Amino acid sequence: MSALQIKKGSNKHSAYNLRPNFSDVSEKHTLAVLVDNEAGVLARVIGLFSGRGYNIDSLTVAEVDHAGHRSRITIVTTGTPQVIEQIKAQLGRIVPVHEVHDLTVEGASVERELALLKVEGEGDKRVEALRLADIFRANVVDSTLTSFVFEITGTPGKIDAFADLMRPLGLTEVARTGVAALSRGL
Amino acid sequence: MTRQMTGAKMVVQALRDQGVDVVFGYPGGAVLPIYDEIFQQNDIKHVLVRHEQGAVHAAEGYARSTGKVGVALVTSGPGATNAVTGLTDALMDSIPIVVLSGQVPTFMIGNDAFQEADTVGITRPCTKHNWLVKETENLSATLHEAFHVASTGRPGPVLVDLPKDVQFASASYTPKREVTVSHYQPQIKGDMEEITELVAAIEKAKRPVFYTGGGVINSGKAACQLLRELVDATGFPITSTLMGLGAYPASGENWLGMLGMHGLYEANMAMHDCDLMINIGARFDDRITGLVSAFSPKSIKAHIDIDPSSINKVIKADIPIVGDVGHVLEDILKVWKARGRKTDKASVAKWQAQVSDWRKVDCLAFKQDGKVIKPQYALERLEALTKDMDRYVCTEVGQHQMWAAQFLGFEDPNRWMTSGGLGTMGYGIPASIGAQMAHPDSLVINVAGEASWLMNMQEMGTAMQFRLPVKQFILNNERLGMVRQWQELLHGERYSHSWSESLPDFVKLAEAFGCKGIRCDNPDDLDEAIKEMLAYDGPVIFDCLVEKHENCFPMIPSGAAHNKMLMGEASTKGAIKAGGAVMV
Ligand SMILES: Cc1ncc(C[n+]2csc(CCOP(=O)(O)OP(=O)(O)O)c2C)c(N)n1
Ligand SMILES: [Mg+2]
Numbered sequence: 001m002s003a004l005q006i007k008k009g010s011n012k013h014s015a016y017n018l019r020p021n022f023s024d025v026s027e028k029h030t031l032a033v034l035v036d037n038e039a040g041v042l043a044r045v046i047g048l049f050s051g052r053g054y055n056i057d058s059l060t061v062a063e064v065d066h067a068g069h070r071s072r073i074t075i076v077t078t079g080t081p082q083v084i085e086q087i088k089a090q091l092g093r094i095v096p097v098h099e100v101h102d103l104t105v106e107g108a109s110v111e112r113e114l115a116l117l118k119v120e121g122e123g124d125k126r127v128e129a130l131r132l133a134d135i136f137r138a139n140v141v142d143s144t145l146t147s148f149v150f151e152i153t154g155t156p157g158k159i160d161a162f163a164d165l166m167r168p169l170g171l172t173e174v175a176r177t178g179v180a181a182l183s184r185g186l
Numbered sequence: 187m188t189r190q191m192t193g194a195k196m197v198v199q200a201l202r203d204q205g206v207d208v209v210f211g212y213p214g215g216a217v218l219p220i221y222d223e224i225f226q227q228n229d230i231k232h233v234l235v236r237h238e239q240g241a242v243h244a245a246e247g248y249a250r251s252t253g254k255v256g257v258a259l260v261t262s263g264p265g266a267t268n269a270v271t272g273l274t275d276a277l278m279d280s281i282p283i284v285v286l287s288g289q290v291p292t293f294m295i296g297n298d299a300f301q302e303a304d305t306v307g308i309t310r311p312c313t314k315h316n317w318l319v320k321e322t323e324n325l326s327a328t329l330h331e332a333f334h335v336a337s338t339g340r341p342g343p344v345l346v347d348l349p350k351d352v353q354f355a356s357a358s359y360t361p362k363r364e365v366t367v368s369h370y371q372p373q374i375k376g377d378m379e380e381i382t383e384l385v386a387a388i389e390k391a392k393r394p395v396f397y398t399g400g401g402v403i404n405s406g407k408a409a410c411q412l413l414r415e416l417v418d419a420t421g422f423p424i425t426s427t428l429m430g431l432g433a434y435p436a437s438g439e440n441w442l443g444m445l446g447m448h449g450l451y452e453a454n455m456a457m458h459d460c461d462l463m464i465n466i467g468a469r470f471d472d473r474i475t476g477l478v479s480a481f482s483p484k485s486i487k488a489h490i491d492i493d494p495s496s497i498n499k500v501i502k503a504d505i506p507i508v509g510d511v512g513h514v515l516e517d518i519l520k521v522w523k524a525r526g527r528k529t530d531k532a533s534v535a536k537w538q539a540q541v542s543d544w545r546k547v548d549c550l551a552f553k554q555d556g557k558v559i560k561p562q563y564a565l566e567r568l569e570a571l572t573k574d575m576d577r578y579v580c581t582e583v584g585q586h587q588m589w590a591a592q593f594l595g596f597e598d599p600n601r602w603m604t605s606g607g608l609g610t611m612g613y614g615i616p617a618s619i620g621a622q623m624a625h626p627d628s629l630v631i632n633v634a635g636e637a638s639w640l641m642n643m644q645e646m647g648t649a650m651q652f653r654l655p656v657k658q659f660i661l662n663n664e665r666l667g668m669v670r671q672w673q674e675l676l677h678g679e680r681y682s683h684s685w686s687e688s689l690p691d692f693v694k695l696a697e698a699f700g701c702k703g704i705r706c707d708n709p710d711d712l713d714e715a716i717k718e719m720l721a722y723d724g725p726v727i728f729d730c731l732v733e734k735h736e737n738c739f740p741m742i743p744s745g746a747a748h749n750k751m752l753m754g755e756a757s758t759k760g761a762i763k764a765g766g767a768v769m770v
């Protein structure tokens with residue numbers, strides 16, 4: 001406490017800094033950014049990240065309100081708390097950005113990703129792949145006598161785990177959508 | 187009421203609707219329809235520059251000296267790419283300008299057409315926002331939105347790219363008042379709880395300092411007035427960044443002078459030792475903070491800024507207030523008065539005494555002896571002979587810029603135009619043209635270095651054509667002085683390419699442009715020469731030959747703390763460690 005009776009770094013009323021003190025430890029945050037779906041808006045968001053040296057772990061975008069031409073961009077990013085605060089403030093500055101939500105700090109949220117995985121193989125490996133797919137609730141969306149394409153949805157961690165298991169069984173290609181996320185409850 | 191008209195006509199109509207009276211521009215194939223419309227009207231004056239960079243800086247000079255939005259018009263391709271430096275400059279310094287660029291017709295975009303450039307792509311990172319208008323129906327609304335975005339919130343440059351077919355096609359014009367309200371409406375009022383917390387801190391502070399920046403000037407004249415009221419009522423010392431000079435008068439009792447890398451000793455010491463720092467519209471730029479970890483270690487920091495991203499970007503704010511400076515200051519004053527106008531008078535008096543002691547160090551002292559003009563002396567005389575005039579000052583970038591900030595006093599906002607954030611050599615001449623266009627009867631001086639001045643000297647042609655009596659006061663040290671200073675202090679006196687060879691004869695150059703040239707190399711003749719410059723009714727190029735090896739002090743080397751200022755030649759020996767040389 002200083003002579004002024006203000007705890008340094010308290011910030012208790014600020015909407016821009018919800019936590020008392022910035023640490024140097026990197027955190028993963030999922031941001032939902034609502035934007036006007038106009039030409040160049042994605043370039044603005046991506047340019048912000050590359051221009052200021054922020055990380056993008058995953059990014060998805062699609063128009064979610066066709067009448068209002070509003071798109072939702074879901075960005076998973078990693079940074080120290082100070083960097084995360086900056087990212088949010090910088091996103092908020094982009095003119096066609098309407099809302100920025102940090103799903104990681106604004107309460108519980110659900111995150112899902114969809115992936116397609118091609119597994120090639122014969123005999124036992126093929127059977128094992130099918131068995132594991134069943135456990136992971138992955139669907140077969142294409143098959144030949146020597147290959148499957150599995151469709152799986154889940155958290156990025158679940159998809160990672162499934163891909164790790166498929167690798168020795170003949171995994172040849174993976175396509176992932178990146179994370180889509182929503183806050184839980186009302 | 188809506189009216190059918192061509193896109194080109196809409197451009198002129200929208201400018202009229204926005205109260206624009208002057209446009210700085212340069213024509214080319216992709217903007218010919220707009221130039222045709224400009225030809226057929228008299229409301230908007232067009233100033234033909236000599237290079238598009240000049241157009242943008244002139245628009246900046248106009249904007250900074252008036253508080254209004256500046257406008258530039260350029261053609262596609264090279265016209266637009268030439269505008270990039272000016273846009274970046276305006277972005278860094280938060281200057282509201284609208285740049286209109288021509289573009290190849292929509293059906294040719296993407297074909298590498300003649301003079302096609304991806305203008306919105308190139309300018310996306312150097313504008314606050316930009317638009318490519320693909321339909322004439324959207325043109326007028328987009329132009330009004332452009333003015334709104336440029337001037338609302340933290341001001342900045344915007345660009346509207348106008349394909350030629352969009353200029354030719356007709357649609358109905360939407361007047362300004364009928365445009366639907368933009369969702370872009372930044373927060374203006376500060377949070378009352380934070381404001382009250384700041385007032386409580388003001389009441390208790392023992393060693394307070396106001397640290398103000400360009401945001402106060404951007405907020406407007408009323409904000410500057412409120413700042414003066416608050417500073418004078420509390421008696422707290424006040425310093426300012428390069429960008430904020432004039433918000434509080436230099437003759438004011440509590441004025442510390444500029445702070446930062448070449449700021450005054452008393453200002454930097456007050457920043458370092460204060461217990462309450464009230465940042466109003468400044469952004470903790472690295473030229474201000476020096477070594478961040480050693481920045482003002484004992485203070486509570488309040489930060490008032492309209493841009494939330496400025497807060498906690500560099501320095502953590504203990505009392506963050508997002509809002510417009512004018513509105514926040516009004517609320518601070520209201521709350522502070524309502525709570526009984528309290529300050530810790532005894533402690534503040536002691537602090538003021540400390541500040542007076544620092545002032546006695548006389549950090550700007552220099553000795554004018556001998557027959558060579560010291561640059562500081564030249565500015566001291568310029569100040570003495572012009573300070574009571576209706577004066578606007580622009581600068582280029584380098585030592586002369588820092589000396590100008592140190593030795594010239596500004597009593598009012600919007601009187602000082604300099605490239606702060608980007609440090610753009612070549613800014614000064616076009617900026618002086620923009621300022622003179624806005625204030626035809628005032629004295630407009632560009633304090634220049636000879637190297638910077640050459641970067642946009644073609645604009646003297648513009649000054650001549652439009653009878654703009656700008657005074658180009660060149661402190662000619664035949665050196666890239668600031669670069670030379672860094673090489674002396676940081677690179678073992680190896681002066682790699684930091685002198686100006688083959689300089690033109692500036693007096694003959696003036697004659698070639700048809701204006702007046704004056705050369706002065708003797709301190710005894712200086713006053714007369716300056717008076718001659720001031721008396722001349724037209725542009726003047728003043729070649730002031732100054733000491734070639736003078737260094738600008740005080741100086742906080744990059745990456746050093748505020749209280750580690752270099753005060754003069756004697757203090758520089760071995761003062762900068764190798765690590766400091768890495769910083770810019
Ligand atoms: C466009 C641009 N290029 C390079 C620089 C780097 N730079 C900063 S100051 C300076 C020297 C300026 O020389 P001059 O205009 O003569 O001013 P002086 O420092 O001698 O007063 C240079 C090259 C810059 N700021 N801007
Ligand atoms: Mg020079």
